[in-house]
Each structure stands twice: as structure tokens, then as C-alpha cells.
Amino acid sequence: MARKVDPEKHEEKRLELLEAAHRCFLREGLRGASTAMICKEAGISPGHLYHYFPSKVVIVEAMAEDYLRRLHGYFADRPEGADTSTVLLSEIWSMQGWGDVDHCRILFELLAEAGRNPRIRAILRENTRGVRAVLSQTLRAGQAKGEVDAGLEPDQVAAMLIAVVDAAPMLPLMVEGLDFAASRDLLTLMVRRFLAPQREV
Amino acid sequence: MARKVDPEKHEEKRLELLEAAHRCFLREGLRGASTAMICKEAGISPGHLYHYFPSKVVIVEAMAEDYLRRLHGYFADRPEGADTSTVLLSEIWSMQGWGDVDHCRILFELLAEAGRNPRIRAILRENTRGVRAVLSQTLRAGQAKGEVDAGLEPDQVAAMLIAVVDAAPMLPLMVEGLDFAASRDLLTLMVRRFLAPQREV
Amino acid sequence: MARKVDPEKHEEKRLELLEAAHRCFLREGLRGASTAMICKEAGISPGHLYHYFPSKVVIVEAMAEDYLRRLHGYFADRPEGADTSTVLLSEIWSMQGWGDVDHCRILFELLAEAGRNPRIRAILRENTRGVRAVLSQTLRAGQAKGEVDAGLEPDQVAAMLIAVVDAAPMLPLMVEGLDFAASRDLLTLMVRRFLAPQREV
Amino acid sequence: MARKVDPEKHEEKRLELLEAAHRCFLREGLRGASTAMICKEAGISPGHLYHYFPSKVVIVEAMAEDYLRRLHGYFADRPEGADTSTVLLSEIWSMQGWGDVDHCRILFELLAEAGRNPRIRAILRENTRGVRAVLSQTLRAGQAKGEVDAGLEPDQVAAMLIAVVDAAPMLPLMVEGLDFAASRDLLTLMVRRFLAPQREV
DNA sequence: TATGAATGAGGGTTCATTCAT
DNA sequence: GATGAATGAACCCTCATTCAT
Numbered sequence: 085m086a087r088k089v090d091p092e093k094h095e096e097k098r099l100e101l102l103e104a105a106h107r108c109f110l111r112e113g114l115r116g117a118s119t120a121m122i123c124k125e126a127g128i129s130p131g132h133l134y135h136y137f138p139s140k141v142v143i144v145e146a147m148a149e150d151y152l153r154r155l156h157g158y159f160a161d162r163p164e165g166a167d168t169s170t171v172l173l174s175e176i177w178s179m180q181g182w183g184d185v186d187h188c189r190i191l192f193e194l195l196a197e198a199g200r201n202p203r204i205r206a207i208l209r210e211n212t213r214g215v216r217a218v219l220s221q222t223l224r225a226g227q228a229k230g231e232v233d234a235g236l237e238p239d240q241v242a243a244m245l246i247a248v249v250d251a252a253p254m255l256p257l258m259v260e261g262l263d264f265a266a267s268r269d270l271l272t273l274m275v276r277r278f279l280a281p282q283r284e285v
Numbered sequence: 286m287a288r289k290v291d292p293e294k295h296e297e298k299r300l301e302l303l304e305a306a307h308r309c310f311l312r313e314g315l316r317g318a319s320t321a322m323i324c325k326e327a328g329i330s331p332g333h334l335y336h337y338f339p340s341k342v343v344i345v346e347a348m349a350e351d352y353l354r355r356l357h358g359y360f361a362d363r364p365e366g367a368d369t370s371t372v373l374l375s376e377i378w379s380m381q382g383w384g385d386v387d388h389c390r391i392l393f394e395l396l397a398e399a400g401r402n403p404r405i406r407a408i409l410r411e412n413t414r415g416v417r418a419v420l421s422q423t424l425r426a427g428q429a430k431g432e433v434d435a436g437l438e439p440d441q442v443a444a445m446l447i448a449v450v451d452a453a454p455m456l457p458l459m460v461e462g463l464d465f466a467a468s469r470d471l472l473t474l475m476v477r478r479f480l481a482p483q484r485e486v
Numbered sequence: 487m488a489r490k491v492d493p494e495k496h497e498e499k500r501l502e503l504l505e506a507a508h509r510c511f512l513r514e515g516l517r518g519a520s521t522a523m524i525c526k527e528a529g530i531s532p533g534h535l536y537h538y539f540p541s542k543v544v545i546v547e548a549m550a551e552d553y554l555r556r557l558h559g560y561f562a563d564r565p566e567g568a569d570t571s572t573v574l575l576s577e578i579w580s581m582q583g584w585g586d587v588d589h590c591r592i593l594f595e596l597l598a599e600a601g602r603n604p605r606i607r608a609i610l611r612e613n614t615r616g617v618r619a620v621l622s623q624t625l626r627a628g629q630a631k632g633e634v635d636a637g638l639e640p641d642q643v644a645a646m647l648i649a650v651v652d653a654a655p656m657l658p659l660m661v662e663g664l665d666f667a668a669s670r671d672l673l674t675l676m677v678r679r680f681l682a683p684q685r686e687v
Numbered sequence: 688m689a690r691k692v693d694p695e696k697h698e699e700k701r702l703e704l705l706e707a708a709h710r711c712f713l714r715e716g717l718r719g720a721s722t723a724m725i726c727k728e729a730g731i732s733p734g735h736l737y738h739y740f741p742s743k744v745v746i747v748e749a750m751a752e753d754y755l756r757r758l759h760g761y762f763a764d765r766p767e768g769a770d771t772s773t774v775l776l777s778e779i780w781s782m783q784g785w786g787d788v789d790h791c792r793i794l795f796e797l798l799a800e801a802g803r804n805p806r807i808r809a810i811l812r813e814n815t816r817g818v819r820a821v822l823s824q825t826l827r828a829g830q831a832k833g834e835v836d837a838g839l840e841p842d843q844v845a846a847m848l849i850a851v852v853d854a855a856p857m858l859p860l861m862v863e864g865l866d867f868a869a870s871r872d873l874l875t876l877m878v879r880r881f882l883a884p885q886r887e888v
Numbered sequence: 889t890a891t892g893a894a895t896g897a898g899g900g901t902t903c904a905t906t907c908a909t
Numbered sequence: 910g911a912t913g914a915a916t917g918a919a920c921c922c923t924c925a926t927t928c929a930t
Contacts, residue, residue, distance in 0.1 A: 111401060115316035118903060129912045131906075140904065189400040196393035198458045200312060205458060212459040243460045244471055251452030257399045257406060258413040259444050270441055274449075277483075278475040295893095320921060330895045332923075341921065513803060517718035520924055531891045533927075542925065594799035600860045601792040602714060607860060614861040645862045646873055653854030659801045659808060660815040661846050672843055676851075676881040684880075697914095722900060732916045734902075743900065 098136050098146075101126050105147045106190060114144055114193050141203075148194050148204055152211040155188070168226035169276040172219060172245055176252055176271065181264045188253040216242040223279075232279045245275065299337050302327050303348050307391060315345055315394050349395050349405055353412040356389070369427035370477040373420060373446055377453055377472065382465045389454040417443040424480075433480045446476065500538050503528050504549045508592060516546055516595050543605075550596050550606055554613040557590070570628035571678040574621060574647055578654055578673065583666045590655040618644040625681075634681045647677065701739050704729050705750050709793060717747055717796050751797050751807060755814040758791070771829035772879040775822060775848055779855055779874065784867045791856040819845040826882075835882045848878065 104126035108117035119140050123130045137143045158175040170177060179185055198205040219242035226232030252271060255262050305327035309318035320341050324331045338344045359376040371378060380386055399406040420443035427433030453472060456463050506528035510519035521542050525532045539545045560577040572579060581587055600607040621644035628634030654673060657664055707729035711720035722743050726733045740746045761778040773780060782788055801808040822845035829835030855874060858865050 113316060113397060113401070115314060119905080120903070130904095131913065132911050134905070135910070186400075189397065192393045192397035192400070195455055195458055196314060196390065196397055199387075199390040199393070200314070208459055209461055216460070240467060240471055243456060243463065244468070244475065246459060247452040247455045248449060248475075250455060251448040254396055254448045254451060255444060257396055258409055258447065259417070260410055262444065266441060267445070270445055274445065274475065274479040277478045277481070280478070282478075298893095319919080321919090331921095332896065333894055335922065336893065515718060515799060515803070517716060521926080522924075532925095533892065534890055536926075537889075588802075591799065591802040594795045594802070597857055597860055598716060598792065598795035598799055601789075601795070602716070610861055611863055618862070642869060642873055645858060645865065646870070646877065648861065649854040649857045650851060650877075652857060653850040656798060656850045656853060657846060659798055660811055660849065661819070662812055664846065668843060669847070672847055676847065676877065679880045679883070679885075680877040682880070700914095721898080723898090733900095734917065735915055737901070738914065 094136075099150070101128075101133070101136055102143070102147045102150050105143050106151060106187070109144075109147065109193060110187065110190055114197055119143075144197070145203055145207060148207050149211070151190060152194075152207070155191075156211060156215045167276075168222060168229075168231045169272060169279055171222055172279075173249065173268075173272055173275060175249055176268055179264075179268075182256040182262075185253045185256065188250075189257075191250055191253065212243075212246060215246055219245055226279065230281060233281045235282070236279070241279075248275070295337070299347075300351070302329075302334065302337055303344070303351050306344050306348050307352060307388070310345075310348065310394060311388065311391055315398055320344075345398075346404060346408060348391075349408050350412070352391060353395075353408070356392075357412060357416045368477075369423060369430075369432045370473060370480055372423055373480075374450065374469075374473055374476060376450055377469055380465075380469075383457040383463075386454045386457065389451075390458075392451055392454065413444075413447060416447055420446055427480065431482060434482045436483070437480070442480075449476070496538075500548075501552070503530075503535070503538055504545070504552045507545050507549045508553060508589070511546075511549065511595060512589065512592055516599060521545075546599070547605055547609060550609050551613070553592060554596075554609070557593075558613060558617045569678075570624060570631075570633045571674060571681055573624055574681075575651065575670075575674055575677060577651055578670055581666075581670075584658040584664075587655045587658065590652070591659075593652055593655065614645075614648060617648055621647055628681070632683060635683045637684070638681070643681075650677070697739075701749075702753070704731075704736065704739055705746070705753050708746050708750050709754060709790070712747075712750065712796060713790065713793055717800055722746075747800075748806060748810060750793075751810050752814070754793060755797075755810070758794075759814060759818045770879075771825060771832075771834045772875060772882055774825055775882075776852065776871075776875055776878060778852055779871055782867075785859040785865075788856045788859065791853070792860075794853055794856065815846075815849060818849055822848055829882070833884060836884045838885070839882065844882075851878070 101122070105117070105122045108122050108125050111117065112121065119133055120130050122143070123133050126133075133143075137146065155175070158178050166174075194204060194208060198208045216239065220238040223232055223236070223238040223241055227234045227236075227238070248271070252267070255267055302323070306318070306323045309323045309326050312318065313322065320334055321331050323344070324334050327334075334344075338347065356376070359379050367375075395405060395409060399409045417440065421439040424433055424437070424439040424442055428435045428437075428439070449472070453468070456468055457465075503524070507519070507524045510524045510527050513519065514523065521535055522532050524545070525535050528535075535545075539548065558577070560580050568576075596606060596610060600610045618641065622640040625634055625638070625640040625643055629636045629638075629640070650673070654669070657669055704725070708720070708725045711725050711728050714720065715724065722736055723733050725746070726736050729736075736746075740749065758778070761781050769777075797807060797811060801811045819842065823841040826835055826839070826841040826844055830837045830839075830841070851874070855870070858870055859867075
């Protein structure tokens with residue numbers, strides 16, 4: 085009789101739990117969501133959660149890590165052939181409406197938490213570093229192709245673009261009835277003009 | 286002879302409490318900060334808080350309202366004579382370093398909360414509406430002066446600019462050791478290029 | 487300038503406060519009514535209550551005393567000429583409907599409290615002793631007139647009658663839509679038959 | 688292998704808690720008894736109470752329901768062969784002294800509460816309805832046997848008898864040193880005379 | 889006399905976590 | 910693995926009471 089259970093199944097369940105946690109955190113906030121609630125959402129008993137995570141803190145951290153990895157994964161599968169700005173904004177272009185942006189609200193939870201919690205800040209920074217590298221490289225390629233203003237410092241610009249993209253989910257919260265497509269187009273226009281090579285300035 | 290209450294003193298104390306609350310909320314989060322902690326920070330006894338506010342929920346709401354009003358007050362006292370982009374970013378230009386941006390982190394708390402709490406969302410939207418009106422007007426003036434691309438829809442752009450400005454406090458959280466002045470310059474550049482009248486497009 | 491204020495006015499205000507307290511206690515219960523609520527009901531400030539009573543406990547005791555005195559005062563002004571049973575039930579016959587019995591609900595508060603609070607019990611007993619004496623005397627007079635069974639022990643019967651009268655306010659609580667006049671008549675019938683001289687027993 | 692909850696054990700513990708609550712409520716009153724005190728009385732930790740009841744309000748309601756059911760259960764197991772009045776008073780005849788009546792004091796708490804709390808009132812009325820039905824039937828049987836005055840309306844009389852029986856616990860509170868047996872006999876006498884068929888009225 | 893600011897203990901309730909089964 | 914009973918600290922809030930004015 086095999087004692088050590090299938091580690092794959094364990095990992096799978098772990099991910100399921102993180103997704104359940106994500107839903108609860110979205111609904112109630114990082115503090116507002118209780119472990120009991122997460123367990124209910126995931127369909128397990130309250131005690132059993134501790135077979136997968138040693139504490140709620142760790143759940144938050146793991147969820148952050150997992151979420152950010154998946155979120156910024158969009159940059160990885162970006163469409164070849166598109167122009168640089170579109171590539172850089174692929175995360176937003178993969179969405180169809182404000183509804184698709186909902187799950188991003190957890191970012192605000194994480195940013196708020198990052199302001200006072202070094203571990204969450206570290207996770208955020210680590211993830212950002214990865215995304216920055218990708219964007220930086222894209223920008224450099226753009227500069228090489230003459231699509232991007234060569235005077236811009238790729239690393240700096242990459243950081244700013246991440247902030248701008250992550251700011252998008254603010255819009256539906258701050259303004260009611262904003263048109264998704266129009267906002268996306270405007271954002272794209274801003275980035276395009278920003279990056280465009282400047283003639284004889 | 287009964288001394289009639291001094292409503293001024295009451296109001297003054299109320300504001301002091303809101304500032305104490307703001308500090309606690311920054312330090313521990315909206316949920317994480319306890320009323321006891323706020324009282325300690327303000328130097329009053331735990332029960333006395335309820336002389337000024339009927340509940341913690343109301344404290345959060347009042348703090349949000351108060352904070353947003355003061356924050357976006359910057360747009361009102363903007364320097365005359367500056368170019369449109371600078372005026373629009375005056376909030377950021379009034380700051381000297383990342384330290385000055387710290388108190389803005391409460392915005393992330395509020396955005397996170399706004400996602401699930403209709404009252405906070407309403408407060409946020411009401412405040413945004415006011416700021417949008419101011420920015421919109423500035424943009425229209427810029428268009429009249431020929432400083433701003435006449436093809437841009439002022440209301441839409443105003444919303445986007447607010448999001449972009451509010452995204453700035455993300456930068457020090459996401460990237461360590463970022464230079465404040467450089468980031469501000471880059472942000473200003475982006476906005477300037479975005480708004481600039483386009484020649485023969 | 488007279489320093490010592492009119493003690494009459496003081497006493498008058500004290501009684502007003504007790505009535506306000508009675509209303510609050512009825513509405514919220516002895517524990518449920520706060521001193522703040524009583525002050526509001528009486529139209530004075532929270533601190534000022536303590537110029538009239540040293541503590542809430544004393545308010546309850548004073549209210550009990552005052553209330554019982556007034557309630558059982560009915561027995562004193564009973565109509566001459568009526569038959570013994572009617573005299574004994576004059577408290578109930580002075581009422582016109584269940585609405586008039588409402589204020590008696592405070593009795594249940596007092597009985598509950600009397601069960602565990604020796605001072606309230608003492609007040610209740612002291613008052614009961616007075617009423618018993620009156621009823622006893624009435625019964626003895628009835629026996630002398632041949633209206634009341636001479637075999638009944640007046641003191642015992644008096645106690646029972648008080649309990650029976652005080653039980654009346656239970657009826658509208660326990661049974662919905664009970665007719666007041668019919669219930670009163672039935673109660674009177676029971677007492678009349680109880681007291682009636684028995685032929686050839 | 689997961690062990691399925693034992694619902695029997697849960698129910699048993701629940702009843703234990705209700706009895707502990709009843710003791711505390713008697714000692715300190717419905718409001719005066721704290722959940723902490725109930726937990727201590729029951730020998731559990733303060734938080735654990737909420738495994739069995741969602742709130743103190745529910746505890747009070749459940750206790751009321753449970754108590755009234757058990758109290759008025761006496762009428763169900765009444766002795767056959769006794770005369771109607773004795774049957775009707777079986778609740779009191781099952782007791783041996785004032786000590787046995789102590790637990791009934793909770794009734795005064797419930798009556799006081801019923802005056803302002805619709806849910807407690809509903810519970811009280813529902814229970815009363817059941818008891819009335821039983822008493823009514825007994826009365827009708829008595830009328831058929833010629834033991835009870837046929838002119839009395841059984842439903843009305845039943846309500847009155849419940850009130851009279853529930854008034855009995857007032858006696859030891861209102862009068863010190865009252866003899867239990869004598870009071871019971873007097874009460875029985877009153878009821879007997881009340882119900883007795885009347886000759887030539 | 890009269891006010892209302894101020895206190896601090898204690899109320900009901902929640903929750904992360906542990907543990908026997 | 911999986912359950913849910915059990916804990917106890919902490920949370921938000923109420924309240925009788927005191928006191929400077």
C-alpha cells in the first residue's frame with residue numbers, strides 16, 4: 085500500500101486552493117476573507133487547509149506569487165508581428181471588457197499590502213523584475229527596428245509601462261459607465277505616441 | 286450656566302482622529318487597523334472614539350472622503366503660467382521624493398475596497414468626478430491655446446490622466462531604488478507627447 | 487442669591503426622571519435601557535442624571551418603589567358600595583382595555599429581578615405587605631357582611647388575589663386577540679365563586 | 688478515513704448548553720448573563736459556543752422553546768383518575784416545595800421579554816396554544832362528565848388557568864415565609880370552586 | 889444647575905490555528 | 910488524507926460613571 089501520496093495530486097489541490105483563496109480575497113479582501121471561508125469555497129474542512137499551507141500568511145504569499153505569474157504570463161505569449169506598443173499592451177488586448185479586468189483588482193490588495201509587508205513587496209518586485217526584463221527586451225528590439233524612440237531608456241520605460249497597464253483596472257472603479265474599447269484605444273494611443281521616434285525635436 | 290458645546294473644537298478633534306486613522310490604516314490596512322489602535326494613536330480612550338464616529342465603517346468612509354478631497358486639492362492650486370501637461374501633473378510636481386508619495390498608498394486600500402464596497406466606490410467616483418471636471422477644463426483650455434491635440438476627447442483623457450497619476454505610487458513598490466526625479470520626468474514626457482498636437486498624422 | 491434650590495422642584499424633576507426611566511425600562515428592559523437613553527427620554531444631559539440618583543441601581547429601585555406605590559394605589563380609592571369581589575379587583579376594573587395593562591409589564595421585569603436581587607425583592611415584599619393588609623381588611627369586612635366564605639383565611643387569600651390580579655397582564659402576551667372585557671368578566675367570576683359562602687359543604 | 692460527524696453528540700451538547708444557559712439566565716437575567724459566563728458554566732471556551740448557536744439571541748430563543756416545552760410537558764403525563772381540577776393543576780401538584788418552583792422564574796424573564804420582542808412573544812404564544820388545546824379538551828371532558836360547569840367557555844377558561852398557574856411562582860417572591868402546601872391547596876380550592884357546576888343560578 | 893467630553897471594563901462575536909479521531 | 914470540535918486572543922462597540930467647565 086503506497087503511503088506517500090501522489091505529489092502531483094497534492095500540487096493540483098494546492099493550486100485549486102489558491103484559486104479559491106483568490107476568489108475569496110477578491111470578494112472580501114486579504115484580511116476580510118477567513119480561512120474558514122476559503123475552505124468552504126474550496127470544499128474542504130477547516131482543519132485540512134493546514135495540510136497544504138502552514139498559515140494564512142503563506143496562503144496570501146503563495147496566491148500572490150501564483151497570481152502574478154499567471155497574470156504577467158500574457159506578455160510571454162504575445163503575438164508576433166504586431167507593433168511594439170500593441171505587444172507591450174498585450175495583457176490588456178487579451179481582454180474583452182471590464183469584466184475581464186475584475187480579477188486584477190487583487191493587485192490593489194497586493195499593492196496596499198506591499199506597502200507595509202516586506203515579503204509581499206519582495207514577491208511583487210521579483211515578479212516585476214521578470215516582466216521588466218521581457219518588456220525591456222521588446223523595447224530594445226523596437227528601438228533596433230526604429231519603431232521606438234532611441235532616446236528612451238528601456239528599463240525605465242518598462243517600469244512605467246507596467247505601472248500604466250496595472251492602472252487600467254482603476255478606471256471602471258473611478259468612473260462609472262466608461263467604455264472599455266475606447267479606454268483601451270486611448271491607452272494604446274498614449275503609449276504609441278510616447279514611444280514613437282521623435283522627429284527633429 | 287451650561288456651556289454650549291463648541292462645535293469647532295469637536296470638528297477639529299474629528300479631523301485629528303481622521304488623520305490618526307489614516308496613519309493607522311497606512312500602517313496596518315483598513316481591516317488590520319483596530320479601533321483600539323486608532324485611539325491609541327490619537328491619544329484617547331477606546332470608547333471615546335464613538336463620540337465622534339458611530340462606527341469604524343464611518344471612520345473609513347470619512348477618512349476616504351477627507352483624504353481624497355485634500356489629495357486632489359492640489360489640482361486646484363496649480364501654478365498659473367505652466368504648460369498644460371505640467372499643470373495636469375501638478376499633484377506629482379508638488380512632491381519632492383518617494384517619501385512624499387507614501388501617504389498615497391492609502392489609495393490602493395481604497396481601490397481594493399471600492400471593488401467590493403459600493404459606498405467607498407461611490408466616494409471614489411464622486412471625488413473623481415470633481416477632479417475630472419477640473420482636468421477636462423484645463424485640457425479644453427489647452428486645446429484652445431493649441432497646446433493640446435484637438436482630436437482628443439477631454440473627458441476621456443482626463444479619466445486616463447487621473448489613473449496614470451494615481452499609478453505613480455506603484456513604482457517605488459514594484460521597483461527598488463527607482464530614481465524619483467527621473468521617473469517623474471519620464472511620466473511628464475509621456476503625458477506631454479500624448480497631448481501634443483500631432484502634425485500631419 | 488439663594489444657593490439651596492427649591493427642594494420641591496428637585497423632587498418634581500426626580501419623579502419625571504423616574505417616569506422617563508419607566509418608559510425606557512418597558513421598551514428595553516431593566517438592563518437593556520441605558521442611562522443615556524433615560525436621559526434622552528427625560529431631556530437632560532447624561533451627566534446630570536447623577537445629580538438626582540447616585541447610580542442606575544438606585545434608579546431601578548426608586549422606579550420600582552414609585553411604580554408599585556402608584557399601581558396599588560388603586561386599591562385605596564376603590565368604590566364604596568360595590569360587592570367585595572369587585573372591590574378586590576378594582577385595579578383591573580379601572581382599566582378599559584389591554585392597552586391600559588401595558589405599563590404593568592414592568593412587573594414581570596421586577597419579578598424576574600426580585601428572584602435574584604434581594605433589594606428589589608424587599609421592595610416588592612414591602613409593597614405587597616401594604617396591599618395585603620388592605621385586601622385582608624376588605625375580606626374580613628366581607629366575611630362580617632356574610633359576602634365572603636368565613637372559612638377562608640383572609641391573609642392567605644389576599645396574597646393569592648394579588649398574584650391572580652398581577653397575572654392578568656400575562657394574558658395578552660400569551661394569547662393573541664383575547665377579548666379584554668370577557669377576560670375580565672371571567673376573572674371576576676372566578677374570584678366571586680372562590681369567595682362566595684359555601685352552602686352545606 | 689474521515690469520520691462523519693455524530694449529530695447525536697452534537698444535539699446532546701446543544702441541550703447541555705441550553706441548560707447551562709438557563710441556569711445563568713436565572714442567576715443573572717437574560718441580558719445580565721454573558722456568553723462568557725454561559726461558556727464557563729458549560730465548561731467550554733468562549734468561542735466554542737458559536738459552534739452550536741449563531742448568536743446569543745438564538746440561545747435565548749432556543750432556551751425559551753426548550754424550557755416551555757419541558758415545563759408544559761407536565762400536562763401531558765397527568766394522572767388518570769384524578770378529578771378535573773387536579774388534572775388541570777398537575778404542573779403544580781408535581782412539585783414539592785417552593786424550591787421546585789425556582790426554575791419557573793425564567794418565565795418572568797420571558798414574559799418581560801415577550802412584551803417587547805416579537806419572536807419571544809411568538810414562541811410563548813405557540814407554546815401556550817398547545818397547552819390551551821390540552822386543557823380545553825380536559826375541560827370539555829369534565830363538562831361531559833358533569834364535573835365542570837357547562838356554562839364556561841373551555842378555551843377562555845383554559846387561558847385563564849394557564850395564567851393562574853404561571854402566577855404561582857410570584858407568591859414566594861411577593862410574600863416571605865408563605866407555606867407551599869397551603870398555597871397550593873388554596874389555589875386548588877379556587878379553581879375547584881370556579882369550575883364546579885353551579886346549582887340553580 | 890447643567891453640560892458633554894472622557895474613561896475603561898466588559899459585552900457579543902470572529903477567527904487563525906491545533907488536535908483527537 | 911480528512912474531519913470538525915475546540916481554543917483563546919482580539920475585534921468592534923456599549924455603557925455606567927466621572928469630571929472640568
